[in-house]
Amino acid sequence: MSETPWQKNLINIEPYVAGEQPEFDDIIKLNANENPYPPSPEVRKVLDHFSYGDLKKYPSIDASPLREAIAEYYGVKKENVFTGNGSDDVLATAFRAFFNSDLPIVYPDVTYSFYPVWCELLKIPSKTYAVDEDFRINVKDYYEPNGGVVIPNPNAPTSIGEGRDFIVDLLEHNRDCIVIIDEAYADFGKYSAVELIDKYDNLVVTQTFSKSRSMAGMRVACAFASPYLISYMDAVKDSYNSYPMDSIAIRTGIASINDKEYFEQTVNKVIATRERVSKALKEFNFKVLESSTNFLFATHPEHDATEIFEYLKTRKIFIRYFNKPRIEQYLRITIGTDEEMDAFLSAIENFLS
Numbered sequence: 001m002s003e004t005p006w007q008k009n010l011i012n013i014e015p016y017v018a019g020e021q022p023e024f025d026d027i028i029k030l031n032a033n034e035n036p037y038p039p040s041p042e043v044r045k046v047l048d049h050f051s052y053g054d055l056k057k058y059p060s061i062d063a064s065p066l067r068e069a070i071a072e073y074y075g076v077k078k079e080n081v082f083t084g085n086g087s088d089d090v091l092a093t094a095f096r097a098f099f100n101s102d103l104p105i106v107y108p109d110v111t112y113s114f115y116p117v118w119c120e121l122l123k124i125p126s127k128t129y130a131v132d133e134d135f136r137i138n139v140k141d142y143y144e145p146n147g148g149v150v151i152p153n154p155n156a157p158t159s160i161g162e163g164r165d166f167i168v169d170l171l172e173h174n175r176d177c178i179v180i181i182d183e184a185y186a187d188f189g190k191y192s193a194v195e196l197i198d199k200y201d202n203l204v205v206t207q208t209f210s211k212s213r214s215m216a217g218m219r220v221a222c223a224f225a226s227p228y229l230i231s232y233m234d235a236v237k238d239s240y241n242s243y244p245m246d247s248i249a250i251r252t253g254i255a256s257i258n259d260k261e262y263f264e265q266t267v268n269k270v271i272a273t274r275e276r277v278s279k280a281l282k283e284f285n286f287k288v289l290e291s292s293t294n295f296l297f298a299t300h301p302e303h304d305a306t307e308i309f310e311y312l313k314t315r316k317i318f319i320r321y322f323n324k325p326r327i328e329q330y331l332r333i334t335i336g337t338d339e340e341m342d343a344f345l346s347a348i349e350n351f352l353s
C-alpha cells in the first residue's frame with residue numbers, strides 16, 4: 001500500500017511497555033511494583049468527604065497546597081518542590097526542561113526503560129554506560145563531559161541502591177550539566193539525595209507516591225531542586241498542560257503525606273517481607289541481588305527465567321520478565337503481602353520439584 005502524504009507526518013516511535021494489568025481479580029499481581037497495602041486511611045476520609053460539586057472548578061494551578069505539604073514533610077521550601085501526574089510526568093517535564101545540550105545525556109545500560117523512550121520522543125541525544133557484572137553502576141564512567149545525567153537510585157530493575165558517597169562523587173564530577181536522581185524506590189532504601197539540593201544547584205531529585213504511599217492509581221509525584229530549576233519545570237508544565245494535578249490528587253496527596261505513621265508502618269512491613277522472601281529464594285538456590293526497593297531481582301542457575309515466569313502465570317501469579325540483553329535470565333518480583341508471597345514461594349517450590 002502506498003503511503004498517503006499525511007502518513008509521512010505521523011510520529012514513528014516505539015513506546016514504553018508497562019507491566020500487564022490483567023482485568024480479573026483472582027490473581028496475585030507482583031509485576032508492576034505496586035504496594036500491596038491500601039493508601040493511608042486519611043486518603044479514604046478525603047475520598048469519602050469529597051464534594052463532587054467541587055469538580056466543576058479547575059484545580060489549583062500549581063498544586064500549591066500539595067507542594068506546601070510535601071515541603072513541610074521534607075523540611076524544604078515550597079519553592080523547592082514541583083508536583084506532577086506520576087513521576088513519569090515529572091521526569092518527562094525535567095527531560096524537556098534540562099536536557100537541551102548537543103552532548104548526549106548519559107544513563108546506565110540496565111535501567112528504567114522509559115529513559116530511551118523520552119530521548120527518542122524529545123530528540124535528546126543519549127548514551128549508556130554498562131553496569132558491571134554485579135549490575136553496579138561505575139561512577140567513574142560518568143566523569144566524562146555529557147549533556148546531563150539521569151540515574152535511578154535505587155536502580156530499577158536491579159533493585160540496587162547506592163549511598164551518599166556515590167551521589168556526592170557523581171555530583172562533584174558533573175558540575176556542568178543537570179543531574180537527575182530518580183528516587184521512585186528510595187523510601188525502601190537507605191538514602192535520599194533530597195538533603196543535597198541546597199548544596200548542588202544542578203541537582204534534581206524525583207519521587208513518587210505510587211510505590212511507598214500505595215497511590216499508583218492516583219498519579220502523584222514530585223521533584224526537589226533549587227527554586228531556579230523548579231521555575232524551569234513550571235515553565236515547561238505551563239507550556240503543555242497547566243493542570244496535571246487534579247483536585248482529588250492534590251487533596252489525597254496531602255492526606256497521604258501528612259500520615260507519617262501509616263507510611264512508616266507500611267514501608268517497614270514491605271521491607272520485612274522483602275528480606276524474608278529474599279532469604280527463602282536463596283534457599284531455593286536463586287541468586288537474589290541485595291534489594292533497596294519493594295521488589296527483588298533474581299535468577300536461577302539451573303532454570304530458564306521464561307519457564308519460571310510462564311509457570312507462575314499458570315498459577316495466576318504475575319511477575320515481570322524483561323527480554324533484554326544482560327537481564328534475560330532475571331525475574332523481577334514485586335513484594336506483595338505475606339500471604340501473597342507465601343503463595344508465590346509455594347509455587348516456586350512446586351516448580352522446582
Ligand code: PMP
Binds near residue numbers: 112152
Ligand atoms: N522511575 C522508575 C525507576 C520506575 O520504576 C517507575 C515506575 N514504573 C517510575 C519512575 C514511574 O512511576 P510513576 O509514574 O508511577 O510515579
